[in-house]
Amino acid sequence: MASVVGNQGLRRPLDLAFLTAGVAAVYVGAGRLGLLRQLVVENAVVTPIWPPTGVALACLLLFGLRAWPGIVLGALLVVMSITSVQPDVIGTLVGNTAAPVCAYYLLCRVGFRTDLARLRDGVALVFLGALASMLISATAGAGCLVFTGKLAAHSFWLVWSAWWVGDAMGVLIVTPVLLLLPRAHWPPHRPRWTEAVGLTVVACALLPFVTRSSDSLLFLVYPLVIWAALRFQLAGSMLCALAASVLATVAATEETGPFARLSRIEIMIKLQAFNGAMALTALLLSAVITEQLNTRRSVQQACQELVEVLEHLAAGESPQLRAARDAQDRRDQSHSG
Incomplete structure (x- = not known):
């Protein structure tokens, strides 16, 4: 018994390590793709679409809050691949982690379903997951640039809007595609x-x-x-x-x-x-x-069940009696086998 408990205790940290490494690897890959195409706005480099935000939110929705260490590690590796770790970079890391985590919490609060089979799920992903939550990363990133003197104060709103839209687009385009993969x-x-x-x-x-x-x-x-x-x-x-x-x-x-x-x-x-x-x-x-x-399928199924009930009633046999007789037949077959 002690060895079994020990194996279970080792398995959980090992699973978390694999999950963290996997999320970080996908995040870095998405970051490298996003950095291939850049726009310069007021001497600040922004990406029209930042796929890592979509990757981060999809990982949180699929794996839960266990995925956040991988997001932090992935964001750190992406930043270190293009610049050194500085005060403004730390603020960017915090914003890039807090924004998808906030989106995850908001979507969970409204009962978001990852199959996106309802209009309310699409609306929640647009307004809560993308437009609202990505305000955090844009404000943190552009604010740190202004605070450290790398961006003029009068250019804040233009860079902020470009940053916000790029992160939001990552959620709107990348997250739904990744959520579809487990159901493909x-x-x-x-x-x-x-x-x-x-x-x-x-x-x-x-x-x-x-x-x-x-x-x-x-x-x-x-x-x-x-x-x-x-x-x-x-x-x-x-x-x-x-x-x-x-x-x-x-x-x-x-x-x-x-x-x-x-x-x-x-x-x-x-x-x-x-x-x-x-x-x-x-x-x-x-x-x-x-x-x-989905609504049409539900109505068709309900109509089919209603037809079956009416057929049983027309035959003079109640649904409860038919179900009891079917259950008894199954028990008799199992005993005879």
Whole structure:
């Protein structure tokens, strides 16, 4: 008995260590991807989309508060890869950890479900998980830059808004995709393969075109997102939104296509408006469609059960009597076996 207790005691710290290392590794990988595309706003470098915030919140929702040491470690490693640890960096680390933890607490308080099958879950993720909670990281990051003299006071709000939108976009685009992974089924259902291939082909042709065209054609992305949401719900719409956001961010940082001949501030505003509107459309529309489909399935199931009850009553046999007889038959079969 003592050895069993000892093994259980060792297993928990070992599991926590593996979880911390795994979360930190994914956080660092997402951070490296986010740093590939940057915008300079008032001499401060910001990222239009900061995927680590989405990774951090998804890990907290999937694994609970046990994931927060991995978030801290991952944020520290990302910072150390680009600069040394300084007072403003410590404030940024605190903000990048506190923001997803706050989002986790707020979502838990409202009964958030990770399947995002209800409209209220999509609304909660948008307003509590992204827009409200990411105020903490943006305020901590931009405030520390001003406090240490690396950013002029009059530039605070512009850098703060860019920081806030970048973190919020990480939650809106990355978190839903990661929450879908544990529920993904492979291979997918065969009847949808043809349409899925068609949607993929259209997306591969349309998205590079609209994000590289000198004409303002970004609005053509919305019919694609709507198609994906109608037919494939959250999985289809968020993957389309993620691909479109990545390609639009690449075009914006290279100042090509619809972002050519614009100032840095105009590029940031146009890119963030497009990414935000597209992510909101994909998330909320798919949540509404999924909720309606679930309601229709529940109604169909209730109707089927009602039909069975009516058939039993018409046959002169009550449901309770039929259930008791079925249970007795099962007991007789088990005894005879």
